[in-house]
Amino acid sequence: MSGAHARGRKPTVRGSAPKGRGAAIDVRLPPRGRDQPQRRSSRPTTPKGNPSGPLSTEITASLVVFLVALPLCIGVAVASGVPPELGIISGVIGGLVVGAFRGSTLQVSGPAAGLAALVAETVAEHGVVMLGVIVLCSGLLQIILGLVRLGRLFQAISLAVIQGMLAGIGLPLMFSQAYPMADAKAPGTPIENMAGIPGLLGDILTDRQAMIAALLGVVTIVLSFVWKKVPGPLRKIPAALIAVGIGIAVAALPGVEVKTLQVGSLLDSIQPPGAGQFAGLADAAIITSVLTFTVIASAESLFTAAAVDRMHTGPRTRYNTELMAQGAGNTLAGLLGALPITAVVARSSANVQAGAKTRLSRTLHGLWLLAFALLLPQVLALIPVSVLAGVLVHSGWKLFAPEEFPKMWRQDRGEFVVMTVTTLVIVATALLEGVIVGLGAGIVLAALRMSQTVIRQHTEEDTAKVVMVGNATFLRLPQVIEALEAAAASGKPRIRLDLTGVTHLDHACRNQIEEFTAQQRGTGTRVELLMPGPVRGADPAPTPTEPAPADADTAALPAPGPGAEWFYLDTRPLPADYAGRPPLVR
Numbered sequence: 001m002s003g004a005h006a007r008g009r010k011p012t013v014r015g016s017a018p019k020g021r022g023a024a025i026d027v028r029l030p031p032r033g034r035d036q037p038q039r040r041s042s043r044p045t046t047p048k049g050n051p052s053g054p055l056s057t058e059i060t061a062s063l064v065v066f067l068v069a070l071p072l073c074i075g076v077a078v079a080s081g082v083p084p085e086l087g088i089i090s091g092v093i094g095g096l097v098v099g100a101f102r103g104s105t106l107q108v109s110g111p112a113a114g115l116a117a118l119v120a121e122t123v124a125e126h127g128v129v130m131l132g133v134i135v136l137c138s139g140l141l142q143i144i145l146g147l148v149r150l151g152r153l154f155q156a157i158s159l160a161v162i163q164g165m166l167a168g169i170g171l172p173l174m175f176s177q178a179y180p181m182a183d184a185k186a187p188g189t190p191i192e193n194m195a196g197i198p199g200l201l202g203d204i205l206t207d208r209q210a211m212i213a214a215l216l217g218v219v220t221i222v223l224s225f226v227w228k229k230v231p232g233p234l235r236k237i238p239a240a241l242i243a244v245g246i247g248i249a250v251a252a253l254p255g256v257e258v259k260t261l262q263v264g265s266l267l268d269s270i271q272p273p274g275a276g277q278f279a280g281l282a283d284a285a286i287i288t289s290v291l292t293f294t295v296i297a298s299a300e301s302l303f304t305a306a307a308v309d310r311m312h313t314g315p316r317t318r319y320n321t322e323l324m325a326q327g328a329g330n331t332l333a334g335l336l337g338a339l340p341i342t343a344v345v346a347r348s349s350a351n352v353q354a355g356a357k358t359r360l361s362r363t364l365h366g367l368w369l370l371a372f373a374l375l376l377p378q379v380l381a382l383i384p385v386s387v388l389a390g391v392l393v394h395s396g397w398k399l400f401a402p403e404e405f406p407k408m409w410r411q412d413r414g415e416f417v418v419m420t421v422t423t424l425v426i427v428a429t430a431l432l433e434g435v436i437v438g439l440g441a442g443i444v445l446a447a448l449r450m451s452q453t454v455i456r457q458h459t460e461e462d463t464a465k466v467v468m469v470g471n472a473t474f475l476r477l478p479q480v481i482e483a484l485e486a487a488a489a490s491g492k493p494r495i496r497l498d499l500t501g502v503t504h505l506d507h508a509c510r511n512q513i514e515e516f517t518a519q520q521r522g523t524g525t526r527v528e529l530l531m532p533g534p535v536r537g538a539d540p541a542p543t544p545t546e547p548a549p550a551d552a553d554t555a556a557l558p559a560p561g562p563g564a565e566w567f568y569l570d571t572r573p574l575p576a577d578y579a580g581r582p583p584l585v586r
Helices: 002-006 055-079 084-096 113-126 128-147 151-156 159-178 190-195 197-206 208-229 239-251 275-282 284-309 319-335 345-353 360-375 385-400 404-411 413-428 431-450 474-489 507-522
Strands: 453-460 463-472 494-505 526-530
Touching (some): 055 113, 208 239, 208 385, 413 431, 494 507
Parallel strands (some): 494 526
């Protein structure tokens, strides 16, 4: 049988011997699924034979995502200080354009609450038309980053910085949307919005219409938190959609005069940037905004992709392709003067939970948004602004995620400091400044932890010994100098510096140790210096085919030259209690 196989003869699939050769084959192949594993296809199949999943499931999932996305698109636009139609346009682009790419299968993109405060600040400073140029240039930068395969670069950012950034976005968002919940206007900066809350509460208690609007917002927030606990199929309806329905019904009651959306034509809201707006790219503030939008939108999209990948077992995200997809969407959104686009966790998780398996569901949700905006625009004018503000307050709370702070404190207090600093700086200044400070804090923390050096010193008879273990960098230079000075001050005629346990010795520490050695030798002190790593100039180790020399340790060393300096190595063992002694400096 082995000879037949060696000559390429194929055994029968069902275990029957070929005609005329039955006597030659005694061993029959075991049936598949019993003694040997059955080869599985890499593509999942369904009972209907469709490898991608039933079409009805994809359509159902797209409708669920549409119902989740509609109030978010409108609410983010209102919070950003632009017409609500621009939010819908960005949602349509996120579905039809970004959704068509093969970067991430189930991730859904559109206007995100995380960028609402940044967009509002940009619109207030540069205008809505200039926003298109900023978004357009950010999209082009994202495409370039994807083409040069830097998509995974954003995964190198510290998790503490990302969580601090999201908290720094969510906290101001909650306070800024507290004012539209009461049909009032926010004072301005996050600090001003926080300081104005007591006055806002006083206005609500004295104004009946403001109280009704605030109650609608509170009901929306409560529904957003508790709706997942509702039993039965009713739970599948998005809480935001239920809140919008309640708001429309209350706003229609006699005597209720809460603010509702001001809706215009979808096509009339499109304002492509002109030559005058592109000339604004010479302004350093515009370039800063472009870089800020690029970094924040890219980081949020790619980190959302990683989170969505953990929700399902389907194809993994292609990060560079997804970054180019986000760039294509933002480029088109900028050309139309719409809002920037990022991946959104709320829509993506709804898509996964609805059973979607392909890109079809997220693409169709963009089609439903477009159809709704074109065929039923008058429905948007019935939605109270306070309800949308309540939706965004809930989104801000999820971004803030206060439970992550004590969790980080328990896991890593150093990272907790980085996370808190990032959040506070963003709230006090701006998003870009906070992220830069957070990245700097994270780098400093990593450098300090990589520079863990243990220095032990003791004297024995006529020798002062210093032993160093770990990574010796310039950050630990003060401790190194302290240990060296203590050895010199001991008054012993010999000093032994043992650095063989040092895994990394940077230039600053090496230079300090070599200078100390030369200085002490100049005073007549005998210094033994054991440096880490292989001996410089040593011959390479013998290859496996070459026999090792009789004395490998001495044969590997170069022959001493006329200027060679000889060191006395103390071979006596360390004291018995040396290992238990506390370090001189950590």
